[in-house]
Structure formats: C-alpha cells, structure tokens
Amino acid sequence: MDRLGTLYRIGVCTAFVALAISLSGCSTRKAIKQQQLALLTSEYQYMSETNQALTATPNPETQSSMSVFISQDSLNAILKSADNYSADLPGIKGAVLTVHSVRLQFGDGFPGLNIDASAQKASIHASLRLQVYAVLEPSIAGDKIHFRIDVRKVVPEARWTFFQFRLRWFVKDLIQLKLAQYAQALPDLSVPLQQAFSIAGAQQDVPLILKTPSGQIDGIMTVPAYKASIALFVSKVLLLRDGIHIYLVATPNAERGVSSR
Amino acid sequence: MKSHLLCFLLLCFSSLSVAQSLDEQIKAKQTQIADLQLTLNPQVAPLLVTSNLRIWTSGNILALVGNQYNSQANKTVHYHETLQEGQLINSNGGGLGCGYYAELHDASGDITVPVVSATYQPDGSVLLQTSFQANVRGQVAAHMKGPAGPCSILHPWPTCDCPIGGGFGTSALATAIKGASISAIAKLSGDSASWLHYDLGQLSPPSMEVTISFSLEHVGDVGVVAPINLPQSSLAHGDAPNVFQGQGEIKIGAPVNFSKQFAVSVIPTAVVSDAQGYSVKASADISWHNK
16 A cells, blocks of 8 residues: 555656656756856956956056057957858758847946847747857967957747757757857958057158358259158057057067068 | 646656756856956956057067167268258458358258167157267358448448448358257157057257368368257157058958958057057047948
C-alpha cells in the first residue's frame, strides 16, 4: 500500500512539473539579465580604469603635443548610413539578420553601443528582437582610426511554450551562433586621422621700400616656400560621454628635426 | 498531499530566487556605477567638448614647427628692385659746381637667414628670433651737373637750381651689406578655409638703416644712408592641412557587400589661443563619395 502511495506521489509531482513547464513557458529573460549584469560589470571596470587614469593625469593634454576630439554625434551621423542592413545568417537556414541601427552610447570610459537588431525566420513566422551586447574597440592603423565592434553576446528576446519547439530551436541557434557571424553584419568604421602636425606656406613676394635722401627705391622680397612637419603617435585614447578624445605626442626624434616628412 | 505542494513550491521558488538574485546583483552594480560616476563627474567635466570636433595643438609643438625652419634647404630671401622714384642721392653744390645726382638700377641680392629660434608666447602667437645677412648689389648711374646758371631775369645770379646744362655721366657698382638681429611674430587663426592659419609679420625693429656704398670718379667713395621701413603686414603665411585629410570608410561584411566612402571637413566655429596652446572647436562636414 505504501509503495503504491509513493508511486502515486511521484506521478503527481511529475505531472505538476510538466504542467508548470508547459503552461508557464520558457523565456530568455534570465540570459538577458545575465548579459546585462556582465555588461554592467564591464562598464564598471572601464569606468574604474578611467577614474584611475584621470586621477593620475587630470588633463591628458598636459602630456600631449596635440589632441583631436570627435563627437559621438559625428560618428553616429556616419553610422546612420548603414542603418537597416540585412543579411542572411550563415549557419541558420532561412534566417535573416537585420541591423536596424548601431549608435555609439559612450559612458565615461565605457565604449558602449546601442544596437537595434532583429532576426527573422519566415518559415516559422518568427521575428525576434536581439539583445546585442557589444563594445567599440578603437585602434590606430596607419593614418586612420579604426572602430571595430566587439560582440560579446547575442541573446534574442523570446518567450515560448513547451509545444513551440521550432521557435525554441531558433532561439537556441541564435544564442549558439558564433559571435563572428553577427560581427560580420555590423559596420566597421575607419576615419582618417593624420598623425602629423604640419604647416605649409607658398612662396610669397613682399614689397620693401628704401627711403633715399632724394626719393625711394621700391623692391620685392621673395620669401621662399616653407613646409614643416612633426610626426606624432597616438599616446592615449579616452572615451567620454561626449565622444572620443585622441591624444598624440611628438615622436622622440621630432625635436631633432629628423622626422620631418 | 503536503509533499506534492512542497515539490511544486520548491520548483517555483528556485527559479524565482535565481531571477531575484540577478535583479539584486544588477541593482547593486548599477548603484556601484552611479557612485563611481559621482567621483568621475568633476574629473570629466573640464574635458568635455560641446562641438562636433576639437583640435588642440600645444605651444611646444608650434614652436617645434617654427624651429624646423633650421633644417630647411632654402634659407634665402631674394630681393630685387622694381622701381626707383626720384634719385638715390642728389648733391647740390660742392667742389664740382652743382654737384651730382645718382640713381640706382638693377639692385638685387640675397638676404640669408641661417637660424631661427621659435618660442610660443602666452598670447597664442609664436615669436621667431633670428639674425640675417643681406648682400645687395646694383649699378649706380651718376650725373655730374653743369655749372650754376641764372633762373630768370628776376633771379640773375647763377644758382644750382638752374644749371646751365652739360655735365657728364658716370657709372659705378653699388653694394649694400647689412647684418642685424630681427624678430617676427607668427599669428595663428582659423577660418572656413583652414583650422590653423599662420601669418608671419610684425618685424621688429620696425625700421633700420642700410648704407648703399659706391665709388664715383671725381667724387670718391659715397655712402648713402637709406632707412627701410620693414614690412609689418604679412611676410609669409600658410596653413596646416586638414587633420582628417584622406578618405574614411564604413563597410559591412567579409567579403564586403556594403561600403561607403566619406571625407570629413573641419569648419571652425571657435578659436582659443592661450598659454598652453591653440585650439579650434569645429563642426564636421561629412561628404559622401558614393551615395
């Protein structure tokens, strides 16, 4: 009798669990929160590093030869040209990724991005908004500043019931897709930046008058053309809420005039 | 029946507690960030820029660019005469009756500026100090005037104002050699054409004297002292090229299946020169090459 009772209890409990799962459904809410926490942790770390850097050097210009600032608005105006870009998602048959917009949303020290993207799969009538956790990675190469988007995690916003297994598989595929595949659908931006300070002046004729005891002699002085250039290199990049601050210093041999180009 | 309920509640609470724990962690992290932001605000505030672009150059590098003159190949300013008004000298009287007058022709020469020392000034200008050596040569055409004559019936006595004509001409080589210390100021400005424009002028001292020497037959060695008003307006001017010179690109995909090229022009809106350097706030004009 006791054995029958135990089996009955296990059966009822299992039924409760199955019922709870099938009725309550599943979602990516937890995964989204986990990524939100990871991004906040990352933001705090970036901010702490910026705090340390600014505590050590409150005004980086005091240790620089030149600085260049580009606002977020200017960079966002360029990024706007790539709005609503769509591409097939390799690895997920029939899936299309649409990147509605990518905008910089820097914090003080934090290279944050606001990416509005969605994934569609026509065969299951699914269109899922994607939470793309990414940061901007600026780097200098040649006479360009290059902005690459580092995708850290992509989680679709989805909720499904036990019986919507095709949607569940789509969500699983989106989560497991290699981050590089998402990165390939995001804009890669490079902005020209001359790493030199130079000036140039053309040859110029300047009138010169000699007053003589009985008249004057008019003449022309021909000042030769002048060109000078100091090679610079990027010593620090600071991302603040207003945009990107790039600090450059003269190369060590610039003062000897060797680096003029 | 109690165990059934316990099983269900356990399931519910375990998932709830995970979610609650995440929410708490997120909230705690947000509080940490807000606290750190309060520390950062006063550090960041002086660095924030309100314009699209800002370019700053230190006073040191501006002086360094001036000093690069010293490694230039051409350090010579060429001079040539264009016009003579009046005469170089007009001598009345003297041992030769009514004296002579001389004109300078085809004067030309070089002014060598071997070394320049540039210093950035607290007012945002660059002071250039140097010494020069000028060596100018020309041809003097002199005319020995004829004897004095009467100007009219009312003034019958001979005067050099009205020589009776005649006389003779002579020619000689003239030289003017001058060396002196001099300084100039390079003023910096920005406008729609350039974010940094320099204009070299304000030579100091503003004037100096030069002696034009020549030797005339029947007269001997002559030295004509001529004051020169040195140019105060632009002696030289030029620009710094666009910091964003070149082509930018936005592209997507590997291989690339979306690409647009653009150029960034700097349009200065405010210029500030101070003891630290020269800065320009500007708006960015983005022009697309392939729309």
